[in-house]
Amino acid sequence: MSTVPGNELLTEVEVPNRAGDRSGAVGKAIDTVIRSLVPVLLALVAGGVLLLILGHNPFAFYSSVWEHGAQNKAWQESAKRMAPLLLIAVGLIIAFRANIWNLGYNGQFLLSAAIISGLAPSLVNDLPLGLAFLILFVVAGLVGAIWTIVPALLKAFYDTNEIITTLMMSFIGVGLAQILIKGPFQDPSVNIAQTKVLELDKMLPHIPGTKVHIGVLVALAAAVVVYFAISRTSFGLKVDVLGANPRAARHVGIQVKQLIITSFFFSGLLIGLAAAADILGVWGYIRANWNPAYGDTVIPFVFLARLNPLVVIPFIAFFAVLSTGGTLATQEVGLPTDFLLVLVALILLFMTVIEFLGRRRSLGQSYLTNGLREALRLPGRKKDGAAAEAGETPKKVAR
Amino acid sequence: MSNLFHQDVLTALISGGVIAGIPLLLAACGEAISERSGVLNLGIEGMMILGAYTGFVVAYYLHSTWLGFLGGAGGGILACLVMIVLCVWLGLDQIVVGIAITLAGEGITSVLQGAQFGTTYPRLGATPTTSIPLLHKIPVIGPGLFEQNLLVYLGILFALFLTWFFRATNVGLNLRAAGEKPEALDAAGVSVVATRSWAVLSTGALAGLGGGFLAIVGAGVFTPFMTQGQGYMAIVICMLGRGKPIWVALASLLFGISLSITTALQLAGIEISTDLINMLPFIAVMVALVIFGRRSYLPPALALPYVRGAR
Numbered sequence: 001m002s003t004v005p006g007n008e009l010l011t012e013v014e015v016p017n018r019a020g021d022r023s024g025a026v027g028k029a030i031d032t033v034i035r036s037l038v039p040v041l042l043a044l045v046a047g048g049v050l051l052l053i054l055g056h057n058p059f060a061f062y063s064s065v066w067e068h069g070a071q072n073k074a075w076q077e078s079a080k081r082m083a084p085l086l087l088i089a090v091g092l093i094i095a096f097r098a099n100i101w102n103l104g105y106n107g108q109f110l111l112s113a114a115i116i117s118g119l120a121p122s123l124v125n126d127l128p129l130g131l132a133f134l135i136l137f138v139v140a141g142l143v144g145a146i147w148t149i150v151p152a153l154l155k156a157f158y159d160t161n162e163i164i165t166t167l168m169m170s171f172i173g174v175g176l177a178q179i180l181i182k183g184p185f186q187d188p189s190v191n192i193a194q195t196k197v198l199e200l201d202k203m204l205p206h207i208p209g210t211k212v213h214i215g216v217l218v219a220l221a222a223a224v225v226v227y228f229a230i231s232r233t234s235f236g237l238k239v240d241v242l243g244a245n246p247r248a249a250r251h252v253g254i255q256v257k258q259l260i261i262t263s264f265f266f267s268g269l270l271i272g273l274a275a276a277a278d279i280l281g282v283w284g285y286i287r288a289n290w291n292p293a294y295g296d297t298v299i300p301f302v303f304l305a306r307l308n309p310l311v312v313i314p315f316i317a318f319f320a321v322l323s324t325g326g327t328l329a330t331q332e333v334g335l336p337t338d339f340l341l342v343l344v345a346l347i348l349l350f351m352t353v354i355e356f357l358g359r360r361r362s363l364g365q366s367y368l369t370n371g372l373r374e375a376l377r378l379p380g381r382k383k384d385g386a387a388a389e390a391g392e393t394p395k396k397v398a399r
Numbered sequence: 400m401s402n403l404f405h406q407d408v409l410t411a412l413i414s415g416g417v418i419a420g421i422p423l424l425l426a427a428c429g430e431a432i433s434e435r436s437g438v439l440n441l442g443i444e445g446m447m448i449l450g451a452y453t454g455f456v457v458a459y460y461l462h463s464t465w466l467g468f469l470g471g472a473g474g475g476i477l478a479c480l481v482m483i484v485l486c487v488w489l490g491l492d493q494i495v496v497g498i499a500i501t502l503a504g505e506g507i508t509s510v511l512q513g514a515q516f517g518t519t520y521p522r523l524g525a526t527p528t529t530s531i532p533l534l535h536k537i538p539v540i541g542p543g544l545f546e547q548n549l550l551v552y553l554g555i556l557f558a559l560f561l562t563w564f565f566r567a568t569n570v571g572l573n574l575r576a577a578g579e580k581p582e583a584l585d586a587a588g589v590s591v592v593a594t595r596s597w598a599v600l601s602t603g604a605l606a607g608l609g610g611g612f613l614a615i616v617g618a619g620v621f622t623p624f625m626t627q628g629q630g631y632m633a634i635v636i637c638m639l640g641r642g643k644p645i646w647v648a649l650a651s652l653l654f655g656i657s658l659s660i661t662t663a664l665q666l667a668g669i670e671i672s673t674d675l676i677n678m679l680p681f682i683a684v685m686v687a688l689v690i691f692g693r694r695s696y697l698p699p700a701l702a703l704p705y706v707r708g709a710r
Contacts, residue, residue: 054514167631168681175678336513341506348499352491
């Protein structure tokens with residue numbers, strides 16, 4: 001216990017300087033890489049042990065993952081998978097930076113996906129293709145954004161815990177998506193509950209020379225835009241101030257309520273875009289009870305990238321390979337694909353452990369902003385200023 | 400619509416509500432223990448699903464409902480050990496660890512289920528019920544309330560016990576102090592870490608027991624992801640009940656009824672989309688949060704690791 005004194009937590013707010021003081025730029029870079037990669041490696045090793053216990057050869061499994069996820073033409077599948085993953089990751093980064101736990105990504109994603117799949121078949125036939133895609137992307141983004149409004153308002157005005165509200169809205173969103181798919185958007189010509197399938201030439205065009213649709217470029221562009229918005233604009237600065245310390249944010253005149261709602265909005269917007277990219281680029285339709293739960297798997301990588309929209313790109317690329325290759329590899333050996341979920345959970349657990357060791361040895365930067373830890377504090381209490389203070393000095397009870 | 404209030408329908412509604420409410424009740428009471436001691440347990444969903452799996456497997460192979468319940472509690476304890484070590488002892492982030500436990504629980508149970516049974520889902524037989532003399536003969540509410548598995552009564556008694564425990568025992572007061580003002584508890588010579596460890600341990604056991612009940616009595620079968628967000632519902636129930644066991648119990652049974660309303664409506668011959676029905680409890684939670692959200696209460700030291708001597 002004594003190795004986690006609260007004042008070390010406090011200093012983690014100004015981490016960049018501290019790491020610089022200690023070991024110089026090179027040392028800092030190495031520290032950062034170690035702290036980012038070790039959890040992933042440890043998780044792969046632990047996953048391998050689990051495979052051994054289940055009677056599979058881990059080396060064969062992982063090489064099969066590599067073969068199905070990256071070799072030959074398989075990398076294109078992985079690149080396509082990157083589009084939704086990256087957009088969701090960037091959306092989560094905005095929210096997490098503002099100290100908001102938007103855990104409603106599944107509902108936001110699926111509801112957008114359902115509405116897009118329902119509208120797309122008629123839109124792409126009635127309008128010029130480019131315009132149709134533009135409208136569909138805008139609609140998808142708006143649907144995702146609108147689905148965050150209730151949690152955003154509750155958080156902004158009543159300070160209600162958004163972990164709970166976003167999760168509840170997520171379940172409602174998933175249910176509503178099913179109703180839409182089985183009801184108004186059902187393709188009447190088939191017996192299965194699904195929407196009308198887009199014809200191949202009516203889907204997002206490919207990047208010339210590949211089979212990768214341009215949604216991937218949209219995702220990469222979004223990551224760059226968000227990076228600049230966060231690091232170069234007043235909006236980004238305000239979000240970071242809010243994330244670090246809500247009371248300070250109010251003291252410097254930031255409209256906290258507005259900012260909470262805006263951050264939620266953009267977070268949901270990007271998650272909605274993820275749905276559009278995935279549906280229009282890869283699937284072309286949506287089936288009832290389809291829920292890829294991309295968001296669940298993205299969370300550890302968002303933290304490992306330290307909420308940086310550019311750094312998260314290689315992590316997402318890695319996971320895209322693991323996910324496309326892993327889906328096929330698990331099917332090959334007859335395991336449920338949920339094995340990948342175990343790997344993700346292991347990465348998260350090892351991440352927190354490395355975090356602990358790192359804090360102990362003053363390694364590099366923390367995964368979580370101090371404010372993020374505070375996101376929890378509390379529904380129904382008005383003194384969020386006092387709560388923020390408690391975040392800096394973990395033991396000091398807000399009273 | 401006319402037969403909605405038919406006796407059989409109401410009986411089925413109450414009985415199903417109680418059976419669906421007990422896992423929520425156990426998990427939410429567990430969450431109350433954990434939260435009042437200052438540990439936010441977001442991994443409760445993972446503990447429930449692990450408990451559901453271990454409980455089902457034990458009951459399936461040993462043909463004993465009660466050993467199954469024990470197995471469920473054991474599974475929950477196994478999952479919460481991770482939380483105790485990482486969050487209570489080492490003071491790591493409770494939200495991240497909670498999410499990790501949930502993901503791990505869902506993934507590992509699905510993998511193990513697949514490795515063990517493939518794509519078949521073996522079922523358990525009906526579980527024994529205990530009738531309370533005389534009372535179970537009351538029309539309408541009798542069979543629902545007084546002719547249930549013994550664990551149902553024990554669960555409700557436990558909520559009453561917990562009220563007394565929080566209010567009137569030393570250990571209960573220590574536990575609340577760990578969540579309200581841990582430094583005061585420390586100054587009084589009681590270990591905050593130990594208090595919270597025991598609290599989280601009992602949470603794991605209760606959540607696992609709830610999961611076990613869900614698999615063994617409620618469904619009679621284990622399917623991957625079968626908890627479907629009930630762990631999160633338990634957290635909400637605990638928040639809305641302000642950590643008070645009686646209110647938590649009542650809210651659990653209410654949510655249980657909204658979970659079981661599908662079957663009752665089918666009995667009544669009303670066809671409503673099951674998706675809509677499945678959304679009801681979550682809509683209910685949102686409405687409750689919008690109306691009562693400002694009055695929900697969480698202990699001041701919740702989710703903050705305790706560090707002796709920190710400012």
